[in-house]
Amino acid sequence: MVQGSTNLNTELTQEWLQNYVDDWVKFYRKHTTDGKLASYIPQLEKADPNALGIVIIGNNGMTIQSGDIDTTFSIQSVSKVFAFIVACMQRGMSYVLNRVDVEPTGEAFNSIMHLEMKKIEKPFNPLVNAGAITVTSLLEGKTSDEKLEGIFQLFEKILGHRPELDIEVYESERETSIRNRAIGYFLLETGVLESDLEITLETYFKQCSIEVSAEDLARLGLILANDGIDRMTGEEVIPTQIARLAKVLMLTCGMYDASGKFAAYVGIPAKSGVSGGIMATVPPRARDELLPFMDGCGIGVYGPALDKQGNSTAGIRLLRHIASHWDLSIF
Ligand code: DON
The missing domain is CATH 3.40.710.10 (DD-peptidase/beta-lactamase superfamily)
Structure with missing residues (x-):
């Protein structure tokens, strides 16, 4: 009985979060027109400038995905x-x-x-x-x-x-x-x-030039959120000290000369690439237990229209919105 109601709650929460994220992707897609595709690598200019997709994979097994999640792209930076x-x-x-x-x-x-x-x-x-x-x-x-x-x-x-x-x-x-x-x-x-x-x-x-999807970026972000440990098997895939240093570098340098602003307004370690990908990592946090993904998650975003610094215009805005709405900041 208790187990049954827990599952029902999880399903309801998933549906509720999914609806939110669908709305947010729809809303932030219009910001793709604020940016431009990278052109100094000509092949990157073939992407759809209006694409925007996100995959969030939680340690609790919950996955939310929305928008252009089937497109693959080069991993770049x-x-x-x-x-x-x-x-x-x-x-x-x-x-x-x-x-x-x-x-x-x-x-x-x-x-x-x-x-x-x-x-x-x-x-x-x-x-x-x-x-x-x-x-x-x-x-x-x-x-x-x-x-x-x-x-x-x-x-x-x-x-x-x-x-x-x-x-x-x-x-x-x-x-x-x-x-x-x-x-x-x-x-x-x-x-x-x-x-x-x-x-x-x-x-x-x-x-x-390694080809990835937003889901791949979310999985890569998740392992870093867990300090290099695969939570399913308990295996230390990346030594913890190295995984932690990688997150420090992502936070301080991962969004290039916009890293300070990203830390201030989004507050999670992330790394962008000029093909429009962003890998973000949300470690487990101790706050109001009703907030989503309290146990940590990895986030992969794809939005190839870029701002001057080379970061996805719509992707950054979408991440900022989600991070503030769900209080994902590590600070
Ligand atoms: O070397 C370059 O310029 C590209 N292969 C990678 C740059 C990149 O992704 C920077 N991203 N914001």
């Missing part, structure tokens, strides 16, 4: 979080942190300015291109495919399937990679790269 995690798992955290710092830049994600003007010894953080390319050079393996293998294996463990590479995005990215090559040459001069520059860049372009 969200991959930087996992390249960092895999590099730390393979080489040790202090080894990686000796080669890349944990400071936000306040500059665009592909800025060269600091490398030139400050003559820094190591890039500012693993989530800007300079830091990400450095981290990629630390991945184990001689070829780009060997280097990528650690990331693929981690994804396979978390997602339950091995994602594909979007070859067209990869080629498009490689062909238009002038700025990343310029960053690569600055890094060569700094001496932080541990692999051949061509192999490093090829690995970086491929890792950014």
